[in-house]
Amino acid sequence: MAPADTAREERALHVLARVVADSPFRAGELIDRVCVRTREAFGFKDVEWHEPHALVPVAGEGEPPPDAADLSVLTALGEAAAAVADRARDVDHADRLKDDFVSIASHELRTPISVVHGIAATLHSRIDDLRGDQVHGLLGTLVEQTDRLRDLADQLLDLSRIDSGADGLAERFYLRERLDELLPRIAGDRAADVLLLVDEDAQLVADPIAFERVAANLILNALRYGEAPVEVRCQVDERFRLEVEDRGPGVASEFVPRLFERFSRSDDTRRSGAPGAGLGLAIAAAYADALGGRLDYEPVEPTGARFILSLPAARS
Numbered sequence: 001m002a003p004a005d006t007a008r009e010e011r012a013l014h015v016l017a018r019v020v021a022d023s024p025f026r027a028g029e030l031i032d033r034v035c036v037r038t039r040e041a042f043g044f045k046d047v048e049w050h051e052p053h054a055l056v057p058v059a060g061e062g063e064p065p066p067d068a069a070d071l072s073v074l075t076a077l078g079e080a081a082a083a084v085a086d087r088a089r090d091v092d093h094a095d096r097l098k099d100d101f102v103s104i105a106s107h108e109l110r111t112p113i114s115v116v117h118g119i120a121a122t123l124h125s126r127i128d129d130l131r132g133d134q135v136h137g138l139l140g141t142l143v144e145q146t147d148r149l150r151d152l153a154d155q156l157l158d159l160s161r162i163d164s165g166a167d168g169l170a171e172r173f174y175l176r177e178r179l180d181e182l183l184p185r186i187a188g189d190r191a192a193d194v195l196l197l198v199d200e201d202a203q204l205v206a207d208p209i210a211f212e213r214v215a216a217n218l219i220l221n222a223l224r225y226g227e228a229p230v231e232v233r234c235q236v237d238e239r240f241r242l243e244v245e246d247r248g249p250g251v252a253s254e255f256v257p258r259l260f261e262r263f264s265r266s267d268d269t270r271r272s273g274a275p276g277a278g279l280g281l282a283i284a285a286a287y288a289d290a291l292g293g294r295l296d297y298e299p300v301e302p303t304g305a306r307f308i309l310s311l312p313a314a315r316s
Contacts, residue, residue: 031049031081035048038055042074044057044058044059045058045059045063047074054075055074055081057071109152111148112146115142116142119141119142123135123138151220155279158283158287162286167290170205172205174202174203175198175202175242176196176198178208178211179196182215183219186219186220187223193228193230194228195229195231197232199234210291211291213283213284213287214242214284214288215232215242217280218281218307219232221244221280225246225248226246226248226304226305227247231245239312241311242308242309243306243308246300247300249268249303250299250300250305251305252268260284260285261278262278263279265278288311291311294309295307296310
């Protein structure tokens with residue numbers, strides 16, 4: 001290798017090393033620093049970044065254009081910088097998810113824990129002074145808040161299972177039987193608002209836990225944000241389809257692209273103060289993917305929302 005080529009490579013490595021060492025790991029800033037450091041190290045008038053991974057030198061007036069050796073080294077440096085920037089985006093995204101998780105989970109835990117503690121303290125110190133209807137009301141609130149805690153714990157366990165890549169064992173089961181068992185567990189006294197329009201003979205070969213988590217999150221989402229009746233159907237043609245439909249306002253069109261992202265909540269949901277960490281649909285979509293299928297949303301006319309779990313027909 002010629003000494004000039006070695007010097008060029010050493011300058012390129014020095015550029016990348018300085019940028020990575022100094023970078024706060026934000027992809028945009030990292031690329032800007034690569035351009036600045038490259039300009040300084042190679043003596044160009046300027047260096048521009050062209051997507052997806054090109055460093056383009058700009059020669060000053062009266063200066064010769066970069067030679068082939070310079071361009072070759074800059075090509076390699078641009079590809080390396082793009083790879084580092086992609087990693088920076090991944091780290092940045094993971095950091096945002098972690099911050100969102102801590103913030104939302106803390107908020108979702110704080111409210112029910114405070115209520116449960118307050119009720120327990122009241123019953124402990126004043127139960128002899130309270131009327132029967134007051135005790136009954138406090139116990140009803142206690143059940144509601146512990147349900148919230150249970151739901152959040154289930155979601156945290158779902159996230160752990162999904163992120164670990166754990167796969168459940170597929171088995172054949174009857175859909176109606178499984179849904180009949182699931183509904184009272186998740187809907188409680190609102191089970192009557194859900195219509196299971198599923199044939200008793202319909203079967204599916206899949207991980208039953210993953211299927212239950214998809215169905216549970218879709219039904220709970222419909223009960224929480226839609227309006228009764230919530231209709232659950234399944235059909236088999238080219239693909240197996242499970243549909244959960246409600247008669248609520250549906251999803252705002254601008255929010256649809258973010259519907260299955262973790263911790264995403266629409267502005268209407270935030271303003272209403274409705275409980276939830278913005279995890280249910282993300283978990284349902286992840287389990288749908290684990291089952292070898294997909295989860296889709298479509299609006300219902302005149303109003304309503306329909307969520308569709310699609311699986312290969314061979315599984316039915």
